[in-house]
Amino acid sequence: MLKPILLTAFAAIALLLIYTATRPDTFRVERSASVKAPPERVFALINDLHNFNQWNPYEKKDPSLKGTYGATRSGQGAAYAWESDKVGVGSMEILHAVPASKVMMRLDFIKPFEAHNTVEFTLRPQADATNVTWSMEGGVPYFAKLMHLVFNMDKMVGNDFEQGLVNLKTLAEAPAAR
Template sequence: MIKTIAFVVLAALALLLAYAATRPDTFRVERSRVIEAPPERVFGLVQDLRRFNTWNPYERKDPGAKGEYSTATAGPGARYAWQGDKVGTGSMEITEATAPAHVGMKLDFVAPFEAHNRVDFTLEPDGGGKATRVTWAMHGPVPYLAKLMHLFFNMDHMVGKDFEDGLGFLAAEAAK
């Protein structure tokens, strides 16, 4: 009886591990929102990391986190690194900024797990240029261990909720 149970458990574990190996090698999380402000105003709140952190949902999740800015805080080359109990340890760097339409960032996490992702903000005029459709997307590789974790945790749901909150905070900041 014990051998049968052990065999069933091992077989189930083997199937789970094999299934995880078939999962996609990349992920993408994306959310959009129309913000009642012109693209130029919204662009300024995204491409300047000090202004970015006024609405960044992760800064609000861990107000005790310690952060450090590079000398340049806006545009390509601007960098921000953080360390916190709730948001872990990592850094982001603006890699491209095309006013007022796009900001690209490199996002690196060190803890609680290592990850290297890309973040893109796309800004499109809406409502005759008086509003902006902002799309916040993050994508990157999914190594095998992450594939196993994704079987139990829905990345789109977890990160997507933060992006939705962040876009709401961005809309409030742009309205000031």
């Protein structure tokens, strides 16, 4: 009686592991929003990491987060590292910036799981607004593929991106301080 149960369990686990191996080796999460502000204003809120952290949803998740900025404040080479019990340990660096158009970052997570991703913000003018697209992509090692069977990466990260874009929109559309 025990032998058929064990064989069935083994077969089920084997099928799950085989299915997991067929899952994609990369992921991409993307969200967009329309911001009623010129691209130059929106760009300044992304390209300067001090400004970025005014609306960054991950920064707001843990008031005790410890962040450290690099020597360069904005543009290529600007960097920021953080340590947090709630959002983990990691760093980001701006790799490339095209004024009022695009910011590309390397995003490295150390804890709770190691991951190395690329983040891109694309700005497109639309009449009196700017369409902002925030995307992240990276590799999915085998263990992460197993986790993706249970956790919906697009929903988890996508919800944070949506909140961040709402925060960015609020900040960018606020009247300029005098």
